[in-house]
Amino acid sequence: MYLKKVELHGFKSFANKIEMSFEKGVTAVVGPNGSGKSNISDAIRWVLGEQSVKSLRGSKMEDVIFSGTSNRKALGMAEVSLTLDNSSQMLPIDYEEVTITRRMYRSGESEYYLNKSNCRLKDIRELLMDTGIGKDGYSIIGQGKIDEILSSKSEDRRQLFEEAVGIVKYKHRKQEATKKINATKDNLLRVTDIIHELQ
Numbered sequence: 001m002y003l004k005k006v007e008l009h010g011f012k013s014f015a016n017k018i019e020m021s022f023e024k025g026v027t028a029v030v031g032p033n034g035s036g037k038s039n040i041s042d043a044i045r046w047v048l049g050e051q052s053v054k055s056l057r058g059s060k061m062e063d064v065i066f067s068g069t070s071n072r073k074a075l076g077m078a079e080v081s082l083t084l085d086n087s088s089q090m091l092p093i094d095y096e097e098v099t100i101t102r103r104m105y106r107s108g109e110s111e112y113y114l115n116k117s118n119c120r121l122k123d124i125r126e127l128l129m130d131t132g133i134g135k136d137g138y139s140i141i142g143q144g145k146i147d148e149i150l151s152s153k154s155e156d157r158r159q160l161f162e163e164a165v166g167i168v169k170y171k172h173r174k175q176e177a178t179k180k181i182n183a184t185k186d187n188l189l190r191v192t193d194i195i196h197e198l199q
């Protein structure tokens with residue numbers, strides 16, 4: 001599986017719709033200071049569900065939308081799509097290509113799509129679990145990330161290894177199942193109380 005394509009429209013400095021295609025192997029993005037190189041990696045983390053404004057180098061989420069220049073009006077919406085080659089079927093979905101899209105309006109409304117079908121961020125997170133591709137996944141190593149990994153608490157480092165060995169989805173499913181069991185226990189307790197009251 002590899003990153004095949006990134007499309008940006010209205011994201012930070014990318015007012016016009018642009019498409020970047022990647023081949024297998026190494027790709028380097030070069031350009032002068034301030035030309036938007038880091039905005040591309042911000043876009044990749046954003047479409048994968050990044051919610052931290054600080055890590056996107058802004059002060060509010062709206063800052064990801066093109067804010068205009070002296071000769072161009074600000075836009076009302078930012079959209080990023082990321083296409084992964086899934087011919088190896090590493091992602092448990094029956095498609096050779098998987099496109100994840102996030103769209104955000106100035107009103108703050110955010111939408112996510114998987115292969116053009118509206119979905120929840122939760123669906124994207126679950127699909128990418130144990131692949132290392134999520135917004136915190138080890139496939140995205142930003143500036144300072146190595147230092148952070150080396151100096152982080154052992155429990156935080158453990159999370160990285162758990163993702164690499166592929167047990168995150170099982171832990172997640174266990175948590176969900178435990179939540180359901182607890183909710184069912186509460187319901188049973190309530191039913192028992194009602195039965196006692198009626199007797």
Ligand code: ATP
Pocket residue numbers: 011012013014031032033034035036037038039040063064065066067068
């Ligand atoms: P460097 O090499 O210095 O790290 P870079 O190529 O990584 O630079 P970025 O940090 O990606 O550059 O881009 C910074 C540019 O993006 C700035 O010119 C900034 O004005 C512009 N920019 C950021 N957010 C927006 C926005 N919402 N609307 C318009 N332009 C934006």
